[in-house]
Amino acid sequence: MAKKTYDLLFKLLLIGDSGVGKTCVLFRFSDDAFNTTFISTIGIDFKIKTVELQGKKIKLQIWDTAGQERFHTITTSYYRGAMGIMLVYDITNAKSFENISKWLRNIDEHANEDVERMLLGNKCDMEDKRVVPKAKGEQIAREHGIRFFETSAKANINIEKAFLTLAEDILRKTPVKEPNSENVDISSGGGVTGWKSKCC
């Protein structure tokens, strides 16, 4: 029982067009639940979830961003500091897929250079309404050298897997260090700062 806690804090970010299901993906992962009513995220929301990977307890702080275009200049400022970014599109919405390259450019411009990226084609339970073939998603992911999953927050397909894979990829790059005073405030839910901290 005297297991040592080697905790790390990973900050993840969900981005993508409005309505592709970013909030649902997060809600499924954090609360294992699904809500069918669509409430557009107007702002920045986050939740935490502790996972165990390779014997280490890792706290994931997952930021959910507003997808609406008019907020893009603001939301991109939250990219900095994210260690992993999940770029979500909707397999039933061609436009959301076409915008992928724009989102990827945004990541290039605004996120940390070593950020781990991942592409998710959400709503894969809605096969009858599919307009983006899985192969196209795989292709664009391959071109950019990032991982790809088709997910469904509603049917709970690949959600946990996607998050754990992303966290594992980050962990692989994280130098193993003893816990020190730097990550003490993890437990308090602190360290929650967007770009605000930069300007103060």
Next chain:
Amino acid sequence: MESRLLSLVESHGKSMICLYTHRRMAITAEDVCLDRILLIQDGFTVEEVTPENDLQILGSDVTVQITSGDAELLVRLPFGSQTQMFLQEVRRRCSPGVARSEDATAVDPEQSTSGEAKTASTYRDQKPKTASEMPTSEQAQGLSTRPPWLRDTLIQSWLTQKEDSYTHLQSFRFFVGTYNVNGQSPQESLQPWLSQDKEPPDVYCVGFQELDLSKEAFFFNDTPKEEEWFKAVTKGLHPGAKYAKVKLVRLVGILLLLYVRTELAMNISEVEAETVGTGIMGRMGNKGGVGIRFQFHNTTVCVVNAHLAAHAEEYERRNQEVQDICARMQFHQLEPSRPLLTIDGHDIVLWLGDLNYQLEEQDTERVKKLIQAQDFQALYRRDQLKIQMDAKVIFQDFREGEISFQPTYKYIPGSDDWDDSEKCHAPAWCDRILWRGKTVSQLSYQSHTALKNSDHKPVSALFDVGIKVMDEKRYRKAFEEIVRSLDKMENASIPSVTLSKREFLFKDVKYLQRRVETFTICNGPVPCQFEFINKPDEDTYCKPWLIAKPSKGFLLPGSELMMELELLVNKSTATALNSGEGKLEDILVLHLDRGKDYFLSVSGNYLPSCFGCPIQALCYMKEPIRETLPKAVRELTLMPLSTEDAFLEEKPLDIPKELWMMVNHLYRNACQQEDLFQQPGLRPEFDQIRDWLDTETLDVLVPVGSNHAVAEALLLFLESLPEPVICYKLYKSCLECANSYEMSSQVVAMLPKCHQNVFRYLVAFLRELLKYSGKNHLDVNILATIFGGLLVRPPSGHTKPGTAEKQKAQQFILQFLCQQGDVPGYRLLQR
């Protein structure tokens, strides 16, 4: 391996570790010799290391690597809090930035035997190893400086609460033995005592008292007997199983050994040992107790070996000593932030030792008769310990098995005969074994008369102990559940609010029209601090035409707050909104401290107004501004100011018609108005005048307001001009020639045509007003003061004008107002 004394010496702000070689049982300074000094300086590290091939049991001897400069040293320190204290002190001194107290302990071997040296007495060091095999110093420091962690503590407590759900009881056999050896060395096999049972026990707890009666042992707590008895016990363990030593702890003559079957060693953790002396001064170690605590699977066990005060009448002292041991024996926990553990805080306590309680019956002959008759029950009724326990004075909750063996003291060594020396000590059950714990049952309790070395007989007890064994799968499940609920708690404690409105539309906003939209913030269950924060690359949280009231604040759980977004377009923002360069669009970021961010969208449309419009643009606008195409307004507003009439097809008006309408109205109606320009108009009157100017095609100002309102509108109009009548670039020249009318006239002549016209027109009007100063109470000074500040304005970036500068601007205007004769611009007035 060689034995060394280590001392931490601090002198003149410098610290060092001194190593001494020493004679066996060093007593005086001559017995020790300074061997080497390790300075605590830059690069000094103390790292805990794990020696190879060592049984991985937490709480066993601590091996540390000390590095100072080129010197490297591997030292094995004994168990217990004294070592921890020593290391803590050393680490405190090698961490930089620690304020050092001046502690003038000289580097003197004699000194070293006192103070710190006493706390960290004999350590054996081995050959240095290469540094590359060792973990980094960062790791070692991490171990000692780990801060308390609430989350961990919570998980631990909940896991303990849920223990039943993931553990089951499994029986283990514990052998507990106690033997007062009267200072003797082992001479006979201990097997008759330790391995009489057919079945090999799982755990051995073996205690000795009076291991060494020498004064060396007493003063220096060092004795060769420790090794001798340790070997004898190891040899005497049950041959039916292999055992690993978990821990050895000794205080002078009180020795306690803990062994476990090798294959079970991995289930032992968190081993700690402590000693409590209750001898002379209540501290010395000739009497007292030693304890070992550990966790076996999920059950915590504490074993105590005590040697209490002798003499029949001293039972109250013995009681006191038991209480002292219970109070003072405190074990450190692996996590330094956790509280110290007492004996009481364990699931199972096994207490053994020479407790020295006698029989109340002191008539030796009568006792011996009862012994001969094997009437142990009658004797036991007279046992002091039993009496004290029954009276609940000590050992509450402890139990002792039935005694069916004859007293274990006092025999003639080498025999089974009672000692009949002159002291004539009545036989007594000095040596006892007690237990506390729900899952303990005693299988046997006996003395071992076959051992004849000592004046005591050894005693043993076998226990069947129910140990909580963890089911890994069910533990994982319980653990998962706890982590999930902790996450849930944490997510629930993220501040969160609901906003009654997040989109704000301000329709048809007009110049200087104050518009307010309200919304409420309803706080969730977490108290929160909110604030509108700046967006990236912006210095303010919103555009200059907007303000949030309040812009920051604190909300109690469940409380509501009414918020206002106030919009006002004034002279500084109007021009860009007229031209369409600026838009009534903004996104505000409402940030909750340690919580979410909310975006508030503000949008609206602005109705262009002559207020904030350049003179030149207005001169080209033949129609009211609102009747003009937005594209034209934009182009005219952005058109560079030209000295000559621009090459536009249409000839511009001499002066803006809006200005003419206001001035003409005043000229016709207000020349005799009392206190003109000195009384404000009413707000709605201004609104009407503005709307009239912006929309009406008629070139007269229908009397929509009082003369005061029109006068005020005129001033506001002049104030709103993005380029003042005296252009910014001429501001300096204007001040420089404020004392010369001639030169001032030249400055005016340098103004663009439309500005010249406006200036002359206004001067003509003001001079006209001065004719009626008897009625309207105006004089040149008043007018120069009012209009000086409006017509002559410093460019942006200019320091705020001081009194002298303001006076010059007024002087400039004053000259024109005082001129006699022909007035250019009068023509315009008469039109």
